[in-house]
Amino acid sequence: MKITAIRGFRDILPDESGLWQVLTSQARASFSTYGFSEIILPLLEKTELFARAIGETTDIVEKEMYTFTDRDDSSLTLRPEGTASVIRAYIEHSLHQKEPVSKLFYIGPMFRRERPQKGRYRQFHQIGAEILGRDDALIDAELLLMLNDFFTALRLDVSIDVNSLGCATCRPRYRERLRTFGESKFAALCENCHGRLQRNPLRILDCKEEGCRHATIDAPILADFLCDPCRQHFGQVQTLLHNERVKITVNPRLVRGLDYYCRTSFEVLALGLGSQNAVCGGGRYDGLVEQMGGPAIPGIGFAIGVERLAMLLQAQERQNAEAPDMFIAPMGEVAENQAFAVARRLRQDGYRIELESGRRSLKAQMRRADKLAVPYVLILGENEITAGKGTVRDMQTKTDRSLAVDLSASAQDMMKAIRASDV
Ligand SMILES: [Zn+2]
Ligand SMILES: [Zn+2]
CATH class of the missing domain: 3.40.50.800 (Anticodon-binding domain)
Structure with a gap:
């Protein structure tokens, strides 16, 4: 009997690998103009790394990781994302003592046992970048500008959705307000959202269920609750990008699951190819390094889905061919x-x-x-x-x-x- 590849794992054959070469070289070129250096990380990490960084109760950690027991009984996991490893390496090698700001990018495979569907694989690839050591609006705008430059160089027409998630000072008040709002709409929300109301009410805003979207249409928005420093920070990010003619849209539904996410949050959408396609997501995570056992150093980063990007570029090429x-x-x-x-x-x-x-x-x-x-x-x-x-x-x-x-x-x-x- 012939042996085939594992379900959700695929070969990238020469007819496609050329395109991959183009987009990874472009990432290296675009990122280096902004002072980023590549970090090459192991594919296998201790399971506890992801439990701590991503959160024990997230879908990724609970249901999707490839975790196994090694011969010495330690629990190992194939990395489901890149940020946790970057932070681990950053702390382990005390990079903060060697340089005040670290700008790192990585390119490589990630592993999640999700239900395979078109364009989604269990081994997938990401191009990601992290900036550690700065929390000013200028650096957030710079990161977004770099993304914009990268996609422009690939001739992909994109728009960037941004939001501010506030900080530990202003978000709790909003969270409580949203919980009260959610409880008033309890019957209209899905079962998932019922759980979210307790654990993380912000997530009811990005639920994909029609009923939930409808029920939250007039939900209070975080922008109205931002403290002055957060409001100024977000305002400056937007001004800097507007001045550089980067297409941005403020999207109050752009939220994230975990507490350490704060302030700038974003998603890059590819335009002009039918429905809007998110090709990159990211945001600021000022509490993460500390939570991982390092010093209190702020960070911001993103990850680009390479399979998705390759698919979009191919679709665009077909469109251009006509x-x-x-x-x-x-x-x-x-x-x-x-x-x-x-x-x-x-x-x-x-x-x-x-x-x-x-x-x-x-x-x-x-x-x-x-x-x-x-x-x-x-x-x-x-x-x-x-x-x-x-x-x-x-x-x-x-x-x-x-x-x-x-x-x-x-x-x-x-x-x-x-x-x-x-x-
Ligand atoms: Zn704030
Ligand atoms: Zn829902």
Whole structure:
């Protein structure tokens, strides 16, 4: 009988591994510009590490870990995530004594015994990063900016959801208020949420059940309960990102399960590929290092799901494969006639050409070209047309180049001239 891979464990074959190479190299490149160094961690740790870091009563620790007894009777676990190991190493090697701030990233497999489903595996991969030693708004914004740069470099259109989870001063008051609110809606909440009301009322806000979402629609929000320092911190994070034109949305439902999570919490969503897809999650965890037996040092980090990211990039590639070869943007009626002829000529030779009306503004036409993900736009203006010229805009580099439009040239030569900036 033939032996197959274990359920939920898969091979990444050469047709896919190239893409993995691209995205892990991009992570290394993007992260290094922000001063991060790689930390390479063991796959196997003592079970108690995760019980302490993630929490004994979490689904991960209770139901999903690959835990076994070693030959010397010690309990070992295949790591279900990366942060716990980073913190363990940070404390074990006293990195805080060697440098005031540590910026570390890791890339590698994690293991959770979840129900296998499309795009979810029991051995999955994460690209994660942690910053230890700073708790100011600037560093939180920097981390988010780095993520934005990384996804932009991969040409994945993303939006970042952010929230502030407050601190030990302001959150307890909110938690009690939310518990009271939840109890008033008790009958409408699911069984899971009934338990959450006792253990961690914040989690009723991110329940996926329709009934719970509906019942919590007018729940009090944490933003109204933040203390002044937390409010200022969150405000500054948002301002810094707005100034850098990073797309962020404040999402009051973005909460986390454990007490040590505080202030900035975030999720990166991939846009433009059907339903919104979370591709990365993270946040600040100022109490964790201390809880793990280290000094009181603040931290913030994230983890990117590599399988999910690879899937999105492949979907995007497919979408781009269907994009037109070129978009023609005529300006005015004279140019329109010329563009009509050029489009006809190119289409006859099999090129996919999108032709716009010359009556729409250049800005509107460019917006549409961007949406269609075309590589080139040929801009034909009245003045240029009389001079037998056009402008080619490379949509990837956003650069313009003047081009002689020779209507007597063959379609192939015309396309070659348009694509010439590639060589
Ligand atoms: Zn606070
Ligand atoms: Zn629920």
